[in-house]
Amino acid sequence: MKIAIQTFSFEMVGELEARRKVVLVVEDEALLRANAVELAEAAGFEVVEAGGADEAIAILERRTDIRIVFTDIQMPGSMDGLKLARFIRTRWPPIELIVTSGRIDVASDDLPDRCVFVPKPYQHDDVVRTMQRLAA
Numbered sequence: 001m002k003i004a005i006q007t008f009s010f011e012m013v014g015e016l017e018a019r020r021k022v023v024l025v026v027e028d029e030a031l032l033r034a035n036a037v038e039l040a041e042a043a044g045f046e047v048v049e050a051g052g053a054d055e056a057i058a059i060l061e062r063r064t065d066i067r068i069v070f071t072d073i074q075m076p077g078s079m080d081g082l083k084l085a086r087f088i089r090t091r092w093p094p095i096e097l098i099v100t101s102g103r104i105d106v107a108s109d110d111l112p113d114r115c116v117f118v119p120k121p122y123q124h125d126d127v128v129r130t131m132q133r134l135a136a
Contacts, residue, residue, distance in 0.1 A: 021045045021068075021131075021135045022045065022046045022047070022048060022065045022068075023040045023045045023046070023047050023048070023066070023067070023068045023069070023131060024047075024050060024060070024066045024069045024070070025040065025047055025049045025070050025071075026051075026053065026055075026069060026070070026072065026075070026081065026084065027071070027072045028051050028052055028072065028075045028076060028077075029072075032072070033049055033051070036070060036127075037049055039127060039128060040127075040128075040131060045068075048063070048066065052076065052077040053077050053078060053079040053083070053084040054077055054078055054079075057087070060088065060095075066092075067095065067096060067134075068096045068131055068135060069084075069088055069095055069097055070100070071084055071085060071097075071098070071099055071100070072099075072100055072101060073100065073101035073103075073104050074101060074103060074104065081100075081101070082106070082110065082111075085111070085115050089112035089113060089115070096135070097111075097112065097116065098115070098117075098134070099118070100118045101120060102119070102121065105119065116130055116134070118130065
């Protein structure tokens with residue numbers, strides 16, 4: 001019996017990291033955050049979570065593999081989700097953005113470039129399709 005052993009080079013690790021689909025979920029309400037994390041994981045994404053904008057920014061400063069940020073608009077703290085999305089677009093332009101709210105209807109003019117608005121209550125399939133399209 002032959003056993004094939006494959007070794008990984010640093011180049012292969014870099015390629016794997018580049019292909020990894022990592023989503024940062026930013027939601028202050030724990031149950032809604034857990035729900036969003038579950039739907040993204042079920043769709044095959046690796047998920048990192050934050051309870052607010054300040055925590056999200058700290059995560060983005062430490063990690064280089066986040067491809068999508070899915071954030072609620074209404075959150076306590078130094079900035080809401082729209083300000084967070086604008087900040088991310090300026091500081092980390094390649095990151096894709098999805099914002100959501102159940103209380104605010106956002107006009108496309110209020111969104112940063114390449115930002116998708118998904119109203120709550122959202123359909124899980126719609127969010128997953130949007131994430132998959134943005135990650136492609």
